[in-house]
Amino acid sequence: MLEAWHLWVIAGLVLWIMEIFTPGFVVGVFGTACLAVAPFAGADVSFKMQLLVFGVTTVIMTFTIRPLILNHLYGRDPKIRTNVDALIGKSGFVTESIDHLHGSGRVKIGGELWRAITQNDSPVEIGRKVTVREVEGNKLIVETITEKEGNAS
Numbered sequence: 001m002l003e004a005w006h007l008w009v010i011a012g013l014v015l016w017i018m019e020i021f022t023p024g025f026v027v028g029v030f031g032t033a034c035l036a037v038a039p040f041a042g043a044d045v046s047f048k049m050q051l052l053v054f055g056v057t058t059v060i061m062t063f064t065i066r067p068l069i070l071n072h073l074y075g076r077d078p079k080i081r082t083n084v085d086a087l088i089g090k091s092g093f094v095t096e097s098i099d100h101l102h103g104s105g106r107v108k109i110g111g112e113l114w115r116a117i118t119q120n121d122s123p124v125e126i127g128r129k130v131t132v133r134e135v136e137g138n139k140l141i142v143e144t145i146t147e148k149e150g151n152a153s
Contacts, residue, residue: 003042004042007041015028016032024070025073030058033055033057033058036054091130092132094116094125095126097126098116100117105124107132109132114138116140116142117141
């Protein structure tokens with residue numbers, strides 16, 4: 001016959017298995033609390049006391065251990081830009097003259113060609129160095145780099 005501590009251990013293990021398939025370390029908190037109660041149940045502590053231990057362990061885990069684990073797992077720097085957002089601030093060269101009236105304009109950034117426009121619709125000739133200011137859909141909004149800026153970097 002199963003004793004109370006067996007049930008707490010089984011519940012804890014089942015919850016930890018469920019944690020594998022769920023994000024956020026919520027189910028794992030309850031699983032850990034179940035495992036923390038098992039020794040008390042094995043010592044024949046009253047059910048009310050077992051529930052108290054379960055509650056206290058859950059609260060402690062929720063406010064101490066869980067934030068540490070989430071910070072470790074998901075605490076990446078939000079300032080790190082990826083995908084097209086990483087292009088903002090990068091420099092490149094105009095490979096097809098940027099001309100708002102003719103709908104033309106391409107720049108080469110990091111070995112890739114991108115459609116490009118300027119913020120003020122000013123034309124830019126081939127070979128000029130530009131910096132990406134924004135990304136709008138599949139177009140880069142660029143700004144020409146003056147000679148002083150180009151030499152400063």
